[in-house]
Amino acid sequence: MTAFDAGLSGRLVLGRKQLFALFVRLLGAAVQILSTWAVVRALAPEDAGVYFRGFVIALGFSTLLRGKYELYLARHIIGRPDPSTDVSTGALLARIARRLLLRSTLLCAVLLIITADLDIQAPQLQTVLQTYLPFVLAIPAVSIASLIGEALRAANRTLGIVVASFTVNWAILLTAALAPKGAPLALYSWAFLFGSLLAAAALGGLAWRIFPTSLAESSCPISRESLHAIDSLELIGLARGAQLWGPLCILSVLAAPLQIAQYAVAARIATVMDFFLPALNLTAAGSVSMIGADPARRMRSVRQLATAMLFSSVLVGPSLLFAPATLAPFGYPYQSHLPVYMLLLGAQWISGTGRPAVRLAAVAWESRRIGLVVGLGAGASIIVCSLGVSAYGAVAAAGASLIGAVVLNGAAILLALSSRSGEYATGKA
Secondary structure, eight states: OOHHHHHHHHHHHHHHHHHHHHHHHHHHHHHHHHHHHHHHHHSOHHHHHHHHHHHIIIIIHHHHHHHHHHHHHHHHHHTOOOTTOOSOHHHHHHHHHHHHHHHHHHHHHHHHHHHHHHHHHOGGGHHHHHHHHHHHHTHHHHHHHHHHHHHHHHTTOTHHHHHHHHHHHHHHHHHHHHSOTTOOHHHHHHHHHHHHHHHHHHHHHHHHHHSOOOHHHHTSOOOHHHHHHHHTTHHHHHHHHHHHHHHHHHHHHHSOHHHHHHHHHHHHHHGGGGGTHHHHHGGGOOOEEEOSSOTTHHHHHHHHHHHHHHHHHHHHHHHHHTHHHHHGGGOTTTTTOHHHHHHHHHHHHHHHHHHHHHHHHHHHSOHHHHHHHHHHHHHHHHHHHHHHHHHHTHHHHHHHHHHHHHHHHHHHHHHHHSSOOTTEEESOO
């Protein structure tokens, strides 16, 4: 085989891989939209709101539990490893996942005790508790799957999140398609649990392949120095979780189930953008590298941010244009909440635009500065949602999410364009 033939073969293989990845993303997006449609067509709006409140329980708690671990892993993978950590990424991920599993299992046990007590003290809540029991049981699986997915994303392996969502949504879609009319609400909750377990298993196998490690290395405990570094990020992780899920938690507590269902439908459609934006940004991006005083650094940052803005606009722009047609198949009352969908698309746009800058901030900023920015974003989101939820419901929660995204990504973009961004810069986002 000549050098030309070898190069051509390599390009063909790469093209096939890219086509396969695109197919997986399109399939994942279609299954997410179809599963959402199937649930809202099978359940009354109030029941759908109760069901989607379970998502808040599982995903919200898991985000709070894993926040500090995600930031620590992101720094290690993107370009700022802990000097005290001389283990491979795969071993570190396995050790952290084991610790997160213990942490989430303990929380799950506490919630189960509270649930059992409520079941005895308030029998009228039995149906609701039966609906939420699988979501509580799913917290460890959701935590592990999300942690691995974010670690893969930090390594620019962006299919992990798609795979996790695909397994959960496929389980829900099959349940909605096969369940008899009038099936109990808890059946859909158990489908979520089953899909979460499959997602954790699938991502565990994917991580083992991408971050290879030996069993002996991964079974060792985390060093004391690493634990101290991870624990120092606890407040930042909690603030990040509050920014992402605070508005929806407030909506779940203070608003009627109908408002939760309307928000959930819009959010699940809008987050389909997240299946594609990180991968598109990779076409203009690489790893974080130490470059010192590079006079071309700011120009590279401008090009990366401009490219990210272009890709975000190409995806989000048509979605905004066709927003009424997108919500129309869901029928009343979901199609009437067009502003919620448009605000959440705006949050996706700013997050996609700022992704290269956020990756830079993860390694260039000190923990104190990260905590300040994330805390401001979380505080702004919670305040806006708390003040507006009684009057505007789901619209207030969506607006609060957009404000939180603007604060975080705006601060990161300012750093990327600053002449004093430290010694780190992104080669690829």
